[in-house]
Amino acid sequence: MSEPLPPIAQPAAAHPARVYNVWLGGKDHYPVDQEAAELAARANPAIVPSVRANRAFLGRAVRHLAAAGVRQFLDIGTGVPSADNTHEVAQRVAPDSRVVYVDNDPIVLAHARALLVSGPRGRTDYVQADVRDVDAILDAAQESLDLKQPVALMLIAVLQYIRDDEDPWDLTRRLLDGLAPGSYVALSHPASDITAPEVAESMRIYNERAASHATATPRTRAQVAKFCDGLDPVDPGVVQLTRWRPGPADVPDDTLPMWCAMARKM
Template sequence: MSERPAGGMTPINSSVAHPARVYNAWLGGKDNYPVDQEAAELAAAANPGIIPAVRANRAFLGRSVRELVDKAGIRQFLDIGTGIPAADNTHEVAQRRDPGARIVYVDNDPVVLAHAEALLVSAPGGATDYVQADLRDADAILTRARRTLDFSRPVALMLIAVLQYIPDADDPHAVTRALLDELPSGSHLVISHPAADIAAEQVAESMRLYNERADEHAGATPRPHERVTRFFEGTELLEPGVVQLTEWRPDAGTAVHAGPLPMWCGVGRKP
């Protein structure tokens, strides 16, 4: 069963942009408000690489899950920053390869909670669950995830386009470490993150426009390659390392964008 915070669902604030709803607008979805659409359109106008990057990010999620199931034997996924359900969610990709895969989704957006039923339709023999919690609340996430996941066996920690919403003041590297430290050997860390050093001026302007319209607690911070790579400290980076989205183990169906995509991504294995 999905978890709701004490007191019920957090009220939806439609007067400021929210990351999950803006991302949904970039994907062409309808689960967003005018303020989200405005933020999405202005940010994309300032940085034309955003929309192809969002699509490439979704494709990276699919490739990384398939690789982890097929080649690393991973059957458990903790997907934080889930976002509004779209095509090929983590459980759908994983359970196509192994119907017994188990997935826990985590997000702090009440709009995502409203769509949680779509995330809880598991293949027979597998399991899915949804937790409403903030990425910074590792204790709550891990306590609830243990109801579905077996932490004596490897888990893939999926942080797809979410760490940018943790400001430097909250130490996103420590936030990541608090989660990864509780996972057993053989677990994997999967990250994608907006880049501060690819199309830097366009990225900075698009982030400024987004942040002006976002909730004060949902501002975004792009980071350069070196700082994204730091998230993988203590893991063994899988080849080809921290790279642009379409460069991570592309398959024959991977679309190639003509220009640079302003996001870094990578996968690391915990020894």
Template sequence: MSDADGSRPEGRISSHIAHNARVWNYWLGGKDHYEVDEEVGNMVTSMYPSIGEVARADRAFLGRAVTFLAGEEGVRQFLDIGTGLPTVENTHEVAQRIAPDARVVYVDNDPIVLTHARALLTSSAEGRTNYVDADARDPRAIIEAASGTLDFDRPVAIMLLGILNFVLDTEEAASIVRELVDAVPSGSYVVLTHPTLELGGEGNEEAMKFWNENAKPPITARTGAEVAAFLDGLDLVEPGLVSCARWRDEEGTQVAQFGAVARKP
């Protein structure tokens, strides 16, 4: 698999600097990472011991959200931006188990993810999956590329799990969400998660500082009010903006990661 310019993605991968996709994979118990990712991951864990729980809660939230949308709400199209490395219970696996005709487009511009994209391109016979190599900061390019698979005249679930925290400017992050929402019709959804220093996450501040000095891309936390503002004009699905571990799981152990599902009226 090559990039559009003919270069192989492996040539863009740096194995001497920890990278979010690989460290996240490490925290989830995967094997697609280097020694430097383990070292940074372990250091972050020593500073903020619940980070592994955050990673697992975020993945479990994805499963519950997609199950709700494909099942109760009848959504058949998913645009998953900031895909990360393939792991268990990916969006298309959850959606197509409920609705075999579901269509899913994954979006990432990480060469690490691109090398593993084939694992995301399996599909039920009735449905379809695709992978787009594009930057989350360019919603127009994402919509254009995804339109070959998704029908933007029909509802689409826009998945933004743990991606807006890598857009350090809050207004830019809000603008990305607005442009994506403007491109989909009424009855579409936005699904997002975002780290915070609230919800008991105060101890994560030093860990994030360490991350930004030793890994990439840099990350930022946001308050509940800032995250809620990304969903202005949308109707929050109950229970609203909460710890992602407790979204439709009352027994979930709270983690410092907001989660929400919102519908475009």
């Protein structure tokens, strides 16, 4: 059951987790988030189907990793809990899976109990931190995860909030440096080279309403591929959301402006 929104003052700026919640049809957001979400989606009608396809990609990626033997997941930029969270998907395949969630939004913290309902053989934990706080994240994660064993690093629709001058590629490398060989990274990212005018306009609208640390930058396929440099890519490489190992019921849609990929640390 959904918890009430935290008793804090109405925020002046939109937050990614709450805007994403609007696009998923949730209720855990404030007027500023709803305005940003609705205006951005009006400028780019592919946003809502992209968000849903992104959620489906998360599920397929987690199932693939769990089936491949991964039993530990570090999910950064968790967002407000929804159906089929990472631990739910992983523990259906492998009940002993352990998951650490990381986010920096008080609303996500208010829902943390929903993220902590693990199966009896597994474990879940929640860390309140920004994706930029690499050392703090890794230090907290090792309370629940054995970082000397492979971990799946889930960076689903979060790296766009790291500006180019903050070097999101180095940030990703530093996170992976703290994980054992055999670990994976799974990521998705808004595209700047698919329906470019609509994406640019929707990002402009969102960024005008977001806090300075939460503005978004779409990137090209080549820029997204750079996150996998030095890693062993998992087929089919960097592709659009619905092209990544689709199931029988998944319908390809090449109009959705998001890239996704998975790669293994050697």
